Amino acid sequence: MFNLAVMASGRGSNFASIVEKIEAGEVPAVVNVLVSDNPQAKALEFARAHGIETAVFRREDFPTNKAHNQAIADFLRPRGIDLVVLAGYMRIVKAPLLEAFPNRIINIHPALLPSFPGLEGQRQALEYGVKISGCTVHFVDDRVDHGPIILQAAVPVEEDDTVETLSARILKEEHKLLPRAITLIAQGKVRVEGRRVRITP
Numbered sequence: 001m002f003n004l005a006v007m008a009s010g011r012g013s014n015f016a017s018i019v020e021k022i023e024a025g026e027v028p029a030v031v032n033v034l035v036s037d038n039p040q041a042k043a044l045e046f047a048r049a050h051g052i053e054t055a056v057f058r059r060e061d062f063p064t065n066k067a068h069n070q071a072i073a074d075f076l077r078p079r080g081i082d083l084v085v086l087a088g089y090m091r092i093v094k095a096p097l098l099e100a101f102p103n104r105i106i107n108i109h110p111a112l113l114p115s116f117p118g119l120e121g122q123r124q125a126l127e128y129g130v131k132i133s134g135c136t137v138h139f140v141d142d143r144v145d146h147g148p149i150i151l152q153a154a155v156p157v158e159e160d161d162t163v164e165t166l167s168a169r170i171l172k173e174e175h176k177l178l179p180r181a182i183t184l185i186a187q188g189k190v191r192v193e194g195r196r197v198r199i200t201p
């Protein structure tokens with residue numbers, strides 16, 4: 001079975017959508033472990049309630065970012081992980097972890113990259129004044145929100161939108177997009193050619 005490690009820092013709604021779709025037989029994968037940097041993360045409660053192993057690596061417990069990433073890499077490496085999924089993981093993934101899983105880490109970002117990378121993509125889009133925003137699933141490389149794009153979904157920005165209403169509209173799409181990307185990768189339908197991601201029909 002296609003073995004996932006999911007990393008999440010907070011609410012965990014994207015993580016929950018993955019688990020629910022796996023349980024419904026819609027995503028051909030298993031979650032081997034949920035990793036969080038935040039012992040308070042709601043995602044941890046959801047994992048425990050669904051019998052999924054959890055691991056917490058607090059940044060404060062390590063001297064450097066690199067050491068933090070190294071510890072996560074050392075933890076994940078022996079577990080036979082096929083894909084690492086960043087589902088609302090709010091830290092930058094650095095070399096030791098990237099090198100342990102080359103082209104095997106994906107991230108969901110709440111904007112249409114390359115617009116509005118970094119924190120609060122939804123707020124950035126609203127404040128910039130774009131009329132269409134959305135979400136992006138991409139492979140993680142050594143630059144923030146930069147690697148090859150796997151899937152994107154667009155949503156309109158409405159006249160009376162607030163950050164909250166726009167975020168909610170985008171989140172609905174995130175909950176479909178990330179499981180779809182995992183499914184395509186698990187089915188062996190995704191190939192990276194430079195910056196272009198080729199998907200077998």
Ligand code: GAR
Binds near residue numbers: 008011015089
């Ligand atoms: C999601 O909107 C995700 O796209 C975003 O955080 C939220 C997490 O929600 N991720 C980033 O901004 C990464 N830079 P969730 O915890 O309910 O899945």
